[in-house]
Amino acid sequence: xxxxxxxxxxxxxxxxxxxxxxxxxxxxxxxxxxxxxxxxxxxxxxxxxxxxxxxxxxxxxxxxxxxxxxxxxxxxxxxxxxxxxxxxxxxxxxxxxxxxxxxxxxxxxxxxxxxxxxxxxxxxxxxxxxxxxxxxxxxxxxxxxxxxxxxxxxxxxxxx
Amino acid sequence: xxxxxxxxxxxxxxxxxxxxxxxxxxxxxxxxxxxxxxxxxxxxxxxxxxxxxxxxxxxxxxxxxxxxxxxxxxxxxxxxxxxxxxxxxxxxxxxxxxxxxxxxxxxxxxxxxxxxxxxxxxxxxxxxxxxxxxxxxxxxxxxxxxxxxxxxxxxxx
Numbered sequence: 005x006x007x008x009x010x011x012x013x014x015x016x017x018x019x020x021x022x023x024x025x026x027x028x029x030x031x032x033x034x035x036x037x038x039x040x041x042x043x044x045x046x047x048x049x050x051x052x053x054x055x056x057x058x059x060x061x062x063x064x065x066x067x068x069x070x071x072x073x074x075x076x077x078x079x080x081x082x083x084x085x086x087x088x089x090x091x092x093x094x095x096x097x098x099x100x101x102x103x104x105x106x107x108x109x110x111x112x113x114x115x116x117x118x119x120x121x122x123x124x125x126x127x128x129x130x131x132x133x134x135x136x137x138x139x140x141x142x143x144x145x146x147x148x149x150x151x152x153x154x155x156x157x158x159x160x161x162x163x164x
Numbered sequence: 165x166x167x168x169x170x171x172x173x174x175x176x177x178x179x180x181x182x183x184x185x186x187x188x189x190x191x192x193x194x195x196x197x198x199x200x201x202x203x204x205x206x207x208x209x210x211x212x213x214x215x216x217x218x219x220x221x222x223x224x225x226x227x228x229x230x231x232x233x234x235x236x237x238x239x240x241x242x243x244x245x246x247x248x249x250x251x252x253x254x255x256x257x258x259x260x261x262x263x264x265x266x267x268x269x270x271x272x273x274x275x276x277x278x279x280x281x282x283x284x285x286x287x288x289x290x291x292x293x294x295x296x297x298x299x300x301x302x303x304x305x306x307x308x309x310x311x312x313x314x315x316x317x318x319x320x321x
């Protein structure tokens with residue numbers, strides 16, 4: 005028995021294409037990030053992505069910089085939990101308010117591992133073209149992050 | 165007969181938030197809060213002041229916590245500036261703004277003593293504008309460490 009005719013397949017493909025929205029693309033990225041699956045997260049990111057991670061000082065970075073940040077986060081927090089609290093689609097721009105949590109198990113952004121629990125509210129602003137993320141801007145307070153990781157001074161981040 | 169197209173919700177929300185930043189640029193805090201609903205929610209997410217007994221957070225209402233923070237910020241940085249880079253809105257009243265905020269410190273701000281230093285730091289604001297055209301929610305994100313470094317305050321409070 006034939007389950008699909010060619011017409012059905014064409015309609016199915018058209019329907020799938022129509023379902024791709026900027027918010028769904030960003031959700032796919034964040035879901036993969038929360039699972040610490042860096043390659044899956046990057047699969048929806050354009051090779052020419054422009055990346056600003058303001059708290060780390062990264063400006064106009066690229067795909068390699070984003071990969072390095074995601075790997076460092078996934079490595080430092082084996083129990084990483086990314087909770088999306090609000091996802092706002094404004095045309096091709098999608099803004100996510102999220103909480104990042106985890107227990108530190110390796111050095112992170114200069115802070116040595118003291119096995120502290122991290123929970124920091126963040127906002128990520130994505131620009132999406134088609135089914136690809138073409139720009140990422142990440143905002144959070146590095147003071148809050150360092151405070152939770154027991155860093156005492158901004159000029160001595162790796163000292164306890 | 166002349167008909168006037170109703171303004172879209174996104175246009176209306178954009179105009180309201182633009183007016184908010186115009187007032188902020190003029191340091192007119194009352195005008196800023198007048199653009200908000202009486203019970204508008206306020207979340208300055210990075211704002212934490214750690215005391216011995218408790219932590220003060222920048223969460224509450226625009227017309228109480230928000231107003232207090234803005235008045236204090238403008239007093240500490242009399243030349244406070246706001247450079248808006250982008251404003252994006254949708255038809256459910258959400259507005260996302262990227263901007264730089266900065267100024268020269270004249271008075272203590274949080275734990276940062278005045279050293280006459282300047283700062284300029286990227287901010288992300290998320291507003292919601294209600295069906296009456298009033299802002300009923302403000303959330304903001306920035307890197308407090310970035311500001312503290314520029315002000316010469318290096319302790320992680």
